[in-house]
Structures are given as C-alpha cells and as structure tokens.
Amino acid sequence: MAWLIGRAAAMSDPEAARRKALEKLQALAEIEDPESLVVPILIDAILLVESYRGARHPLPFVDELTGSVDALLREMTIVEKSRLWAAE
Numbered sequence: 001m002a003w004l005i006g007r008a009a010a011m012s013d014p015e016a017a018r019r020k021a022l023e024k025l026q027a028l029a030e031i032e033d034p035e036s037l038v039v040p041i042l043i044d045a046i047l048l049v050e051s052y053r054g055a056r057h058p059l060p061f062v063d064e065l066t067g068s069v070d071a072l073l074r075e076m077t078i079v080e081k082s083r084l085w086a087a088e
Contacts, residue, residue: 005020010061011060014061045065045068046069046073048062048065049066053066
C-alpha cells in the first residue's frame with residue numbers, strides 16, 4: 001500500500017498525516033458496502049483504547065484516539081437515549 005503515511009510522517013506532522021488519510025478515505029463512497037470495512041476498524045479502535053486506558057506508558061496517538069472514541073461513544077449514547085425517550 002503505497003499511500004501509507006508512515007511513522008515518521010505521522011509523528012512529525014500529525015495534522016498533515018490526518019489530511020492525507022482523510023483524502024484517501026473519501027474513496028469509501030465508491031466502495032460497495034463500505035460499512036463492512038469501516039465498522040470492524042471502529043470496533044478495533046474502541047478495543048485498543050479500552051485496553052490502553054490508564055496505561056503507564058501511553059503510545060503515540062492513543063490519547064487522541066481515546067478522545068475520538070470517547071466522542072463517538074458519547075454521540076452514540078445520545079442517539080440511544082433519544083430513541084428511548086422517543087419510544088416512551
């Protein structure tokens with residue numbers, strides 16, 4: 001995979017690395033059933049965050065991933081509670 005960002009680029013300029021990744025992810029719209037590819041990655045990200053939460057020696061980007069996963073989980077909780085309240 002030639003488009004991989006690489007550790008050095010990710011560590012030296014994380015914002016540029018994120019932009020590059022986002023550019024590549026825009027192609028998901030052209031893939032049949034992109035959810036089948038993305039959902040397992042989200043699950044792995046959640047499990048990775050939970051397994052490293054509170055670790056003594058944090059890994060690069062795990063803190064940022066934790067923030068992203070926590071934001072996703074908060075939004076999902078809001079949606080779930082909204083559904084429950086609407087059903088009442």
